[in-house]
Amino acid sequence: MDEPVLLTGAGGAVGQAILEGIGDAYEWKLMFHSPPAEEPDHEYLVGDVITAEDVEAAVEGVGAVIHLAGDPRPEAPWDSVLSNNIDGTKKMYEAAVEAGVEKFVYASSNHAVGAFETDRRTPEMYRSDDDFLLDGTELPRPGNLYGVSKATGEVLGRYYHDEYGIDVCNIRIGNLTRGHPPIDYERGQAMWLSYRDCANIHACALDADYDFEIVYGISDNDRKYYSIQRAKDVLGYDPQDNSAHFDGEDRVVEPDA
Numbered sequence: 001m002d003e004p005v006l007l008t009g010a011g012g013a014v015g016q017a018i019l020e021g022i023g024d025a026y027e028w029k030l031m032f033h034s035p036p037a038e039e040p041d042h043e044y045l046v047g048d049v050i051t052a053e054d055v056e057a058a059v060e061g062v063g064a065v066i067h068l069a070g071d072p073r074p075e076a077p078w079d080s081v082l083s084n085n086i087d088g089t090k091k092m093y094e095a096a097v098e099a100g101v102e103k104f105v106y107a108s109s110n111h112a113v114g115a116f117e118t119d120r121r122t123p124e125m126y127r128s129d130d131d132f133l134l135d136g137t138e139l140p141r142p143g144n145l146y147g148v149s150k151a152t153g154e155v156l157g158r159y160y161h162d163e164y165g166i167d168v169c170n171i172r173i174g175n176l177t178r179g180h181p182p183i184d185y186e187r188g189q190a191m192w193l194s195y196r197d198c199a200n201i202h203a204c205a206l207d208a209d210y211d212f213e214i215v216y217g218i219s220d221n222d223r224k225y226y227s228i229q230r231a232k233d234v235l236g237y238d239p240q241d242n243s244a245h246f247d248g249e250d251r252v253v254e255p256d257a
């Protein structure tokens with residue numbers, strides 16, 4: 001693995017899950033949008049992914065990128081996702097290939113395929129006895145403009161991989177919550193990603209060998225409509241958590257109880 005690893009969006013929820021889980025396992029270069037409240041334990045810079053000079057400074061000397069920065073709101077308006085998510089990701093790729101970065105891990109989203117959740121399929125598809133399963137080979141099917149921006153980020157990765165040879169792993173992240181799955185939210189429980197599994201799958205994406213991949217980033221939930229088989233096979237992902245091991249509130253239950 002080529003280090004340091006540039007982590008954009010380091011101050012956000014996914015960034016914190018990664019740093020809490022594997023902060024000691026790699027040499028990092030963190031990118032924040034605004035100055036962090038506390039001095040980070042790692043090299044860092046402050047910048048905007050839509051500013052070419054900031055992005056060029058960020059990729060300088062790094063071997064791999066985990067690109068999280070962007071507007072994460074499913075209801076985000078077009079001008080924001082066009083700028084922060086689409087143009088920001090394009091600028092990151094442009095700078096990364098120019099700087100000779102070897103590996104790019106991109107935070108895609110369940111919302112890139114949100115429109116598979118049709119009225120006819122829901123809520124049954126959120127339940128463990130339903131066999132509907134997406135595996136990453138399906139075409140994107142966004143249900144909002146944020147999802148369009150995430151699907152576009154995947155396609156940008158396809159282009160930069162094919163044209164410039166950079167290795168790309170798109171992780172369609174489910175619903176990251178700390179400590180326990182979302183409560184009273186079947187969809188969120190089906191796509192739950194625990195903090196430790198989030199760190200884990202990103203470590204796997206940094207360490208594994210691949211060309212271009214799209215995988216789902218969720219825990220090993222009994223309820224699931226995203227397959228994690230590709231993440232296991234290609235990345236060696238070994239999830240530890242399962243939303244079924246919680247009782248729908250914030251209490252842990254015995255797996256076999």
Ligand SMILES: NC(=O)C1=CN([C@@H]2O[C@H](COP(=O)(O)OP(=O)(O)OC[C@H]3O[C@@H](n4cnc5c(N)ncnc54)[C@H](O)[C@@H]3O)[C@@H](O)[C@H]2O)C=CC1
Nearest residue numbers: 009012013014033048049068069070072107109173175176
């Ligand atoms: N949290 C979740 O459950 C999921 C997150 N994702 C994706 O993961 C990534 C991170 O999401 P979260 O950590 O939840 O969001 P967050 O809002 O907690 O973190 C995003 C970070 O990106 C920074 N940022 C935003 N625009 C920027 C710009 N133009 N230049 C530089 N930095 C900028 C923000 O300051 C923030 O620190 C996003 O790309 C999001 O689409 C995808 C699926 C689920």
Ligand SMILES: O=C1O[C@H](COP(=O)(O)O)[C@@H](O)[C@H](O)[C@H]1O
Nearest residue numbers: 072073074109110111174175188
């Ligand atoms: O991509 C994302 O997905 C999660 C889960 O979606 P939701 O519609 O169930 O909330 C979301 O929480 C997160 O903000 C977003 O970036």
